[in-house]
Amino acid sequence: MQIFVDIWPIAIATIQFAAMLGAAGHAMLTKSDVRSAAGWVGFILLVPFLGWLIYLLFGVNRIQRRARELRGLPRGITLPLPKPSTGELPSIESEERFELENLARFGQKMLAEPFEAGNTIDILENGDEAYPAMIAAIDAATRSVALSTYIFNNDKAGHLFLDALSRAHKRGVRLRILIDGVGSWYSHPSIIPELRKRNINYARFLHSFMPWQMPYLNMRNHQKILVVDGICGFTGGMNISEGNIILSRPKKPIRDIHFRVNGPVVTQLMRTFAYEWTFTTGEILDGADWFPEIIEANATHGIVARALPAGPDQGMNPIRWTMLAALTEAHESIRIVTPYFLPDSTLTAVLSVAAMRGVKVDIVLPATNNLPFVDWAATPQLAWLIDAGCHIWKTSGPFVHSKLMTIDGIWSMVGSANWDGRSLRLNFELNLECYDGAFAKRLDHLIDKKITVANPVTRQTISARSLPIRLRDAAIRLASPYL
Template identity: 40%
Template structure:
């Protein structure tokens, strides 16, 4: 009997060790798992299969299996190759960045776009509501949070009226948040007769793993011609009928030009997965001869998620940090970068690149502690951390050398980098970046700089709490 148990232990340990060697990319993690597997008979194998396998990645890849991903063709006249950036007054040292993101995003960089930032809830929501009210053919709307009260009442009313006019509408909501929000947006949309679907609803999937695979994307496209994307949810806390009332802040963007087709492409692929319905051609996309040349912004959509072979959002951050020559500005409500990003920030600072990071001072204590547990190394390198006063700002923005902008839904935390489905847009245009720099300057004027010396003066129990929250940051 003992010989049988020993042989079983050896066989299971060998099989599990092979899986560790083949699948674990981090050498330290692989070595630790091998020690646990061999020094804890049976228990080591059990714990590896329970905790060591990345089921999120496997489930994310598997859930799209068999679905044909649509990629709307881009007209050749709008495509900008990396070697022609100088024609658009973009420095040649951005060529590695453009090449890298082209391979990561599997999308072309395109010219002919007009992109306008919308800095307040009233501005962003009014622009979206106006576009919906003037819609003629189609509306697609994808959002993480959709409150059925507050500003949500106006959206549901405009969508219902557009639907009555014969405009075809599709609304895609994150399956978890749709069930958590009260009053129920699911009931409100159903009562209004507006077609909608839920992305990875755990009530439908009946699998806990889907709680991690959230759609954090925010996309709205009207008539295939006008698009909106950025950080704004349809959220009651970001709008007030009283213009003098302080509400949460964010940054959204109104986009026109050929880039709109990339927004629509992301939506129709997520809609196919969530509902099984295929959306192609008219009225969801413009015909080739209808696609306008709206402006001079070079742009490219980056649809990131755990189902992708390469980590698109992390790769975009890393490449941008690596090509920076003068300055990097980052604004994110959840700034908890991993070791690789921390090293890239440190390397940029060592090249005498100025790095400024803006986070809300009135964030939750746990999330702020997780940031503090991570930021100390960056502050030690020489980065500047700015704690912005209320109201809470939800913007996710990155600027490199006042020429390049990355905007969208992705944060600098484990959820955005590894677990959620995100959508960002990279933009090359100094005039657009200058408008975003105005936001950074405004926040810097009212913010408090938090230095490395101040971090070292934090009480021991605060720094201990910072370290604990950093360890558990992937679960925040």
């Protein structure tokens, strides 16, 4: 007994010392930000026992590892993937002031998806334009319908799609419907029993209420993809919800923009859907029903585009890095529309540098946000961007859920990703990268219309907030990587 009494303090001290050194070593080896590494090492060394324990709980980034484990990547990939780039750059006619060739070369190194010429992209405003076009495409389907959405509400809009899918099912069209596991519960009751009742082939992405699955609730499939017969595609930021049907005067209106896509890039949309479907269900989608040969929709004046799928299983998020590359290439204008604006320090710095070197930076945000705490967390850094010369606008009227970005009126990016850590670090997203002056100018026209009904955010209005409000915003900002 006396031996135990004499030994246990030594044993505890040894465990503490080993754990402390191990945690400190892990922080130094894995933290790319030297300030983060130094902060964690100091905390581990100066706070006995609790320091290394808190680091193990909150300091170790498990997101990428968990995502790769979920994907089964260590066991090898059996899904059809894009062929490596041949090194040929897209044929893009543009003014020399914007280094599109450099950006395109960067893009080929970032992601294997090739640039595809000869595409057409139609802009569809709100559910009033998007839903009829999408339902008409489903009604015209003869082979297949692949639909991926974050939210599929059991409401007026949801039943429009439900009825169209039922009609397609009765015609013998192959249906594959993928809904996010969390997003499927945004309406009560859920649409899932209705899909089941009509024998529509559906699946839920990472759906589980088991306690051991709870760590994965952060990884959501936020992609919005509809591909019909493998040749007609739709993508953007729009969910399936009656709030998007503005003309019906919903209680909570949502303004959004979706895109109808025709041309070779539709195959990339389908490939992204097939990847997520196989991961979720184990079924591999292949063959002409899903991947027919697609010719250029407009060989003369088509848009050069490619899909940018991104998720936490990738070491370098292609959407975030493409944003960074495009911002550094901007010479005249950067225009951003997003509902949630919580960029990390690197994106914030690059935006600030662009404004300070003379690029006109317009950032359009909703005045009324459906998630008020996101607006609170965003406010402190708006002051820093304004000081650097950026122009911040807040649109009046209904909540704006659109996600648009243009550079110099030539390059653009649209899709599902927001300017926040959830989209650029945790979610599975899909954007389209487009090289076409005419298309970028159409988006700029939409942005101009939003700015005409927007109010500028000034340094004075931000500084005029009361101390309790400023403390609230600063406190919420600490959680911004997870909002």
